Amino acid sequence: MSAEGGTKAVVAALFANLGIAVTKFVAYGLTMSSSMLAEAIHSVADSGNQVLLLVGGKRASREATPQHPFGYGRQRYIYAFIVSIVLFTVGGLFALYESYHKLQHPEPITAWKWVPVTVLVVAIVLEGLSFRTAIKESRGPKGKASWAEFVRRARVPELPVILLEDFAALVGLVLALFGVGMTLITGDGIWDAIGTGMIGLLLVAVAVILAVEMNSLLIGESATEENEARIVTAITGGGEVDRIIHMKTLHLGPEELLVAAKVGIRHDSTAAEIAQGINAIEVRIREAVPIARVIYIEPDIYSTER
CATH class of the missing domain: 3.30.70.1350 (Cation efflux protein, cytoplasmic domain)
Known part of the structure; x- marks a missing residue:
C-alpha cells in the first residue's frame, strides 16, 4: 500500500511539474526574469527527480539473485539519494549562481509584465494540488506522528521526498512571486535577484535534509x-x-x-x-x-x- 501511494504521489508531481516547467520557460523567454528562470530549472529538476524515483521503484522490484540474495530493495534509497544531489546542484546551485549574476547586473521587467504573475499564480494552484495528493497518500503511513517525525522516520523514501519537493516548490513559487512582484512595483531588478537567491537557499536546505535522511536509510535502519x-x-x-x-x-x-x-x-x-x-x-x-x-x-x- 505504501509503494502504491508513493507511486501515485510521484506520478501526480511529475505531470504537474512538466506542465509548470513549460509555462515558466515561456514566461522567462518573454520577461527575462531570473526568478522565472530559477523556477523553470527547479521544475525541470523536480521532473527529473520524479522519473528517478519511478525508475528506482521499478529496479527495486527485481527478484533476488545468488549474487544479491536479499534482493534490490535498497535501490529505492539509492535513487532517492540521487534526487537530493540533483536538487542541490541543478536546482539550488543554479539559482544561487543566477542570483549572483543578476545582483551584478539587475534588470527590470519591461515587457509582458502580467505573464510572470499569471504563470506563478497558476503554478501555485497546480503545485498545491500535487502537494495535496502527497499529503493524502502520506496520512496512512504517517499515523499519529508529526510531519517532521514522518520525514525523519519513514522507511519508504518516495513520500517524504515528494512531500519535501512539493513543499519547497510551493514556497519557491511564493518567493518568486515576491521577487517578481517587487520588481514590477519598484522597477528595480534587484528584487528579482533577491527572490532568485532565496529560492536557491531554500532548495539547497531541502536537498541537504533529503541527503541526510537518505544516507541514514542507505547505511541501514532498524524497524520502527x-x-x-x-x-x-x-x-x-x-x-x-x-x-x-x-x-x-x-x-x-x-x-x-x-x-x-x-x-x-x-x-x-x-x-x-x-x-x-x-x-x-x-x-x-x-x-x-x-x-x-x-x-x-x-x-x-x-x-x-x-
Missing part, C-alpha cells in the same frame, strides 16, 4: 519502534522461549525487513520442540509485521554470565 514492539510480543507471546537474549532488525528495502534474534529456551527442550517453537514464532512475527520477510531465530540457553 512500533514494529519492533510487535516483533518482541510475537516472539515472547507463545511461551516457546523464556526471553529474548538480543534482537536486531534491518530494512533490506522500504517494505522488506530482516529480523535476527537469539532467544533463550528451556534447558530440557528437545530438538523437535525447539524446531516447532521457532516455526510458531516465525508465523506470529509475519502475522504481526507482514514486511518481515527474512527471519533468523537462534535458540540458546540463557546464562547470566553472558
